[in-house]
Amino acid sequence: MPELQRLRADHAPALLTFEQENRAFFTASISDRGDDYFAHFAARHEALLAAQAAGTDHFHLLVAEDGEVLGRFNLMDVADGTADLGFRLAEKATGRGLATAAVHQIFELSATTYALTSLRASAAVTNTASRAVLIRSGFVPTGEEVLLSGKRGLAYVRELPA
Template sequence: MPELQRLRADHAPALLAFERENRAFFAASVPDRGDDYFAHFEARHAALLAEQAAGVCHFHVLVDTDSNGEGEIMGRFNLVDVADGSAELGFRIAEKATHCGLATATVLQLCTLAATEYGLTTLRAAATLDNTASRAVLTRTGFVPTGEELLLNDHPGLGYVRSTTGEVRGSAEL
């Protein structure tokens, strides 16, 4: 059963493999990270860990550990731009892990962590109009459209918001 883990330095090799393996899949619905991301991955990973240590972001990976104890990353679930009890949620899940409820269950788990571990009361998110899977996950996990129309790397999108203090409208378990 996959486990949500806070990002650590030792996740770097599996995280890079996850990003490389799913690059084309992600690029179909979210902006591509670009070649520079992969060329300077180690430095980028260290910078993320520094941001996390400073408390301005909370990065997580969904790890599926095999019988040998080796962990494969199935998704990323992040809370960024933490300020004044609020943060922006971002997530991506491996192509082979889609359509099985993992994204919904993990977003719900992260919403609970946001409230109980990080003291956040409001989460924001955004998704492009053509990213129906992410928009469905957001809706199932209690996010509501703000009515704000956005441009996400030149693609039209919608903003979403969710309180972490009220009753969760979606439900799922990992």
Template sequence: MPELQLLRPDHAPALLVFERENRAYFAASIPDRGDAFFARFDEVHRARLAEQAAGICYFHVLVDAAGEVLGRINLVDVADGSADLGYRIAERATGRGLATSAVREICRLAATDYGLTALRAAASLRNAASRAVLTRTGFTVTGETVLSGRPALTYLRTLDAAPDHPTGRPVGP
């Protein structure tokens, strides 16, 4: 089973392979990172590690037993008990429930390890799979927005004492 790991310096080579192999796939539903991201990948990776060390963001990779990156699950703009959630799963790894399980795990980590009480997300109307993951993991639609010129929905999930429950709400009376 793939493991969710906090981003480390040694993830860089596998992460770059993941980003290159899936660039066109991701660009079909989310904004492309652009050529500069790939040209300056080492610099970008170091900057993200610095943001993480400062507690501004928490970057995670989903890795398989061989150390290959299957996905990224990130919490960015951490402030006032909340953060923005972003995730992407490799094309070859879709349809296996990895995004759903990784988002559930990041919700648990956000509440228990990072002390967050809410997560925000957005998904393009063209990205039905991402919208389904958000709904399955307890996010609710809060409004509409535009992502890279495309209509999208905004979502919110409140985190509480039972973050492992799929709805994020305590089980029982």
């Protein structure tokens, strides 16, 4: 059974493989990270770990028993009891409820470990899979439209239990 793990330095190789192998799949529903992201991956990974150590962000990976990264679940811009949730799941891991289960684990961590009271999220209108995960997980549309790398999207919010 895959395990949700807090991002660590030793995750870098498996995370890079995850991003490379799923690049085309991700680009179909969200904007491409660009070649620069991959060329400077090591520095980017170190920056994520620094932000995590500072407490402004919390990054998590869904890791298979063999160490393969199946997904990312990030809490970003942590402030005043709230954060933005972002996630992506490997193409081969979709359709099995893994994203929904991981989001529920993020709720638990958010409330107990990070002392958050609510989460915000957004998804492109065309990204029906992510929007379905958000709705199944109890996120409520705010009615606000957002632009996500030039794509029309919808904003959501989820209050967390105390």
